[in-house]
Amino acid sequence: MATQDMSARLARMGYGRARLMLSLVGLAILAVLVAVLLVRSVDTTEVVATLLFAPIFLLLLWFGLPGGLIGAAAATGVYVVLRADAIDAVGWGEFSALIVTRAIAYFLFGAVGGWASGTLSMSLDKLDLYDQVDDLTGVNNARFLLTDIDLEKARSQRYQTVFSVSFLAIDAEAISALPARKRKALLRQLGAKLDDGIRTMDRVAHGYDGSCHRIATILPETAGEGAQVFQARLEEQIHAFLAEHGAGGATVDGDIVTVPGDDDALERHLAEWKAIDQAEHATPRT
Numbered sequence: 659m660a661t662q663d664m665s666a667r668l669a670r671m672g673y674g675r676a677r678l679m680l681s682l683v684g685l686a687i688l689a690v691l692v693a694v695l696l697v698r699s700v701d702t703t704e705v706v707a708t709l710l711f712a713p714i715f716l717l718l719l720w721f722g723l724p725g726g727l728i729g730a731a732a733a734t735g736v737y738v739v740l741r742a743d744a745i746d747a748v749g750w751g752e753f754s755a756l757i758v759t760r761a762i763a764y765f766l767f768g769a770v771g772g773w774a775s776g777t778l779s780m781s782l783d784k785l786d787l788y789d790q791v792d793d794l795t796g797v798n799n800a801r802f803l804l805t806d807i808d809l810e811k812a813r814s815q816r817y818q819t820v821f822s823v824s825f826l827a828i829d830a831e832a833i834s835a836l837p838a839r840k841r842k843a844l845l846r847q848l849g850a851k852l853d854d855g856i857r858t859m860d861r862v863a864h865g866y867d868g869s870c871h872r873i874a875t876i877l878p879e880t881a882g883e884g885a886q887v888f889q890a891r892l893e894e895q896i897h898a899f900l901a902e903h904g905a906g907g908a909t910v911d912g913d914i915v916t917v918p919g920d921d922d923a924l925e926r927h928l929a930e931w932k933a934i935d936q937a938e939h940a941t942p943r944t
Contacts, residue, residue, distance in 0.1 A: 726772030795849025822885035
């Protein structure tokens with residue numbers, strides 16, 4: 659579950675925000691390193707040479723491997739210029755090893771860092787594409803629900819079977835009024851309760867649209883009557899659960915759709931879940 663949580667957080671953060679965070683952390687580390695060099699009275703040219711890692715770092719974060727290599731080439735050129743007077747005075751031979759060592763360090767940093775930056779970008783894209791876990795409850799999210807209902811509809815048409823979907827909407831006002839830590843714990847416990855209360859073949863999802871916590875449960879090979887029994891029991895359990903955790907004033911509205919038969923009603927519900935999915939994955943990647 660911890661791995662899923664981290665993956666979801668990274669996916670929600672998006673590469674733009676992750677890059678900004680890495681930039682701040684990296685520059686802070688570099689600033690500390692430069693401060694140490696200054697305290698130790700290291701040659702000013704070498705302090706500036708260390709600072710040249712900063713533009714390489716920023717370029718590789720923004721432009722990946724090409725940016726890292728361009729930054730390394732520019733930093734090497736600047737370092738040679740910084741050493742130009744000394745080279746003129748004592749000759750190239752005295753500084754060739756130092757300059758080559760600096761150039762290797764710059765290019766290694768630019769190449770490895772640029773590759774890592776590109777890999778991070780692609781990884782976050784994949785996490786965003788395949789993210790199917792709800793951050794708040796730990797059960798399936800809106801994206802999973804939409805995909806899984808499409809699969810269930812195809813299975814129903816192919817094998818001439820029936821399935822139902824239980825939809826519940828919990829008014830968020832009473833839950834949102836709780837302290838943040840208590841609210842987070844309540845939603846996590848709600849997710850665990852939902853997961854424990856279904857059959858192995860059933861799938862449950864949670865989505866939050868800002869005003870309601872929506873719960874949808876896919877019930878394969880279950881007709882309307884069986885779905886009504888399931889939903890009545892689930893509503894009763896949720897009312898009791900909310901009352902037990904200080905959110906007893908929340909209203910719970912439910913609906914059952916059975917396919918085939920209630921296809922139009924299903925599409926109306928799915929439109930709400932599509933809006934949730936779009937909102938959850940709306941962070942722009944820059």
